[in-house]
Amino acid sequence: SVSAPLEYYQAVEQTGAPEGKNVLKIHSPEFNDARFIQKVQVAPDSYYKLSAFVKTEEVEQRSSESGANICFLQTYCKSDFVKANADWQEIVLYGKTDSKTTFVTVALRLGYYSADASGIAYFDKVSLTRIEELPDGVTASSMASFQFQSSQDNDQKEENKDASKA
Numbered sequence: 001s002v003s004a005p006l007e008y009y010q011a012v013e014q015t016g017a018p019e020g021k022n023v024l025k026i027h028s029p030e031f032n033d034a035r036f037i038q039k040v041q042v043a044p045d046s047y048y049k050l051s052a053f054v055k056t057e058e059v060e061q062r063s064s065e066s067g068a069n070i071c072f073l074q075t076y077c078k079s080d081f082v083k084a085n086a087d088w089q090e091i092v093l094y095g096k097t098d099s100k101t102t103f104v105t106v107a108l109r110l111g112y113y114s115a116d117a118s119g120i121a122y123f124d125k126v127s128l129t130r131i132e133e134l135p136d137g138v139t140a141s142s143m144a145s146f147q148f149q150s151s152q153d154n155d156q157k158e159e160n161k162d163a164s165k166a
Helices: 151-165
Strands: 009-012 023-032 034-041 047-061 068-072 084-096 103-110 117-131
Touching: 023 034, 023 103, 047 068, 047 103, 068 084, 068 117, 103 117
Parallel strands: none
Antiparallel strands: 009 023, 023 117, 034 103, 047 084, 047 117, 068 103
């Protein structure tokens, strides 16, 4: 699934990449929150490690909270941002599902919520692994999704509440 024009996204071979074949490339010449996403089944009440190797070229951001990153969509669970021109480096994110979470959406991003970026980001050796315990000194972020509500949804709820009083 994509959030920008299809020509922004490619699977390429990249010399010097950790695995080098089928490297995912996001090329966003304009400021955007461009991303590859994949819905993945997970176990409730479990710890997970999401990791990827990333390389960036000419990444510019409109906010310090932007750049190439990995995250779980509709959560605030995200990795550090890789900016400017950076050689291959591993980024890692630890999360914990709650008792109701059975699916998450993994995102490889160039940009973030309300924090667009431009440039090129390469992602390789992406992995989501269930782990028994966290490494020493590491804190897990919540992988529970938040839900967006439109004003129309809120208006409908108010109408339903008013109708139930009648």
